[in-house]
Amino acid sequence: MYGETGELMRTQLAALLRQYRIAQRLGGPSRWAPDGLASPTEREELGQQIQQYRQTVITWCSRTLQTVQTITFSNVPSRRADPFRPDTEDGATAELVRALEHTRRHSSAPLATIGLLTTPSDNPVVELWRQAARAAALAEHDTSGELAHRLTTPQAQALAGDVAAIAQALVVLDQRYRSIPGWEHLADPGRLGWTALATGLDMSLDQPDYTVDQAGWRPRIKPIRGAPKPGILGVLQAEHNLLVRLKSIPTAMNLRLIVDSQRLLSSHLHPYAERVDPRLASQWQARATTYALVQQQLRNLGGRLGKGNIAAAEAANVLGRLKSVAPGTVIEPRVLDGFQTVFNRVDTRIADIIEEGVTHATLLQRVTLPRVVDTTQQLVHPLRERFIPVAHAADAAVVRTVRDQLRPSAGEVQRATPGRSRADLHAALVYRPTQGVAEREGPRL
Helix, strand or coil, X not given: CHHHHHXXXXXXXXXXXXXXXXXXXXXXXXXXXXXXXXXXXXXXXXXXXXHHHHHHHHHHHHHXXXXXXXXXXXXXXXXXXXXXXXXXXXXXXXHHHHHXXXXXXXXXXXXXXXXXXXXXXXXXXXXXXXXXHHHHHXXXXXXXXXXXXXXXXXXXXXXXXXXXXXXXXXXXXXXXXXXXXXXXXXCCHXXXXXXXXXXXXXXXXXXXXXXXXXXXXXXXXCCCCXXXXXXXXXXXXXXXXXXXXXCCCECHHHHHHHHHHHHHHHHHHHHHHHHHCHHHHHHHHHHHHHHHHHHHHHHHEECCCCECHHHHHHHHHHHHHHCCCCCCCCCCHHHHHHHHHHHHHHHHXXXXXXXXXXXXXXXXEEEEECCXXXXXXXXXXXXXXXXECCCCHHHCHHHHHHHHHHCCCXXXXXXXXXXXXXXXXXXXXXXXXXXXXXXXXXXXX
């Protein structure tokens, strides 16, 4: 997803911004090697590789900003206050799009090939560029054209701010690499740098939504195979496997077994969490109460469609492994956070299964039909019952329960933060070497 590829790109560029004396790092002349460790031809070849990697990053920046341009709005108030009169002035984002396209078209360097992206380099500087270009190539799948239909404006502003910071880094590095033989400078770097700075400042005036890091391609979640983990980790392993197995729709009977397992799990984990995190313990106690209510309301629902046998088996594994945990066990906070993360996803999945089942008549409601009892010798006359579809999903009590109580609220989901890589890149843009570093490395080339 974009959180991984974007972080890798920013981390590598921040490392490059903290490097000086690029000619020496590529094997150029220095006080210790006046003739240089590499010939001018070899250094020129390394420079051409770097330019191809840079072209890949520029292409990603241009295409990504074009994708989100339509849903990013300037936070600077326009001089024209009448909303019924069109404003023909373009914002900083549109200007940065044109600057990036101008830079991309006027560069003679081609995009990095698959061979260059996948072959590690012996030179540390070139390897950092390769990692950045590789992240940009992978980010193409995360920020494709379809992403604009799912992003919100704050998320698009966060993505535009990332592009602006990366463009500023490219401008700074372009000036620093001028001593490489055959180096081709960016076309109109002043325009690109100033428009990137203006876009970054404009996007930061509002509060960007960094949940954009969760967008994009994600690898398929797989069950954790092998022998059960010891202690409480085995319970977490079984809970994770239950989440994976819930991809298939279970039958009504298996759904009740799964719901009951979550009720018992939350109730039994409550004492362990209370010793470390009382706030989390109260949430798990409320979760156990909610699942008890859902289990009671599911008794009036039935249905034979679906499977869920493996999911029910994993639910049984959860309870079986929970019995082996010693009462005095102290659970680490990170393990408790892992349980809470899996709980949120399991709750969301179970809520989806119940709502979809009631809506699409996979789960039917039990109703009692009147009957005329004739004079027979039977002592007990059983009620006549039928299962019929629910007319409106909101009419079912269990649907109202999962919507109001089971689904994780916005407050329970941890708010996304900018992350260390964004702060590191912004700090690297203004980084200057200390006097000791300058004296140790010699004069700047």
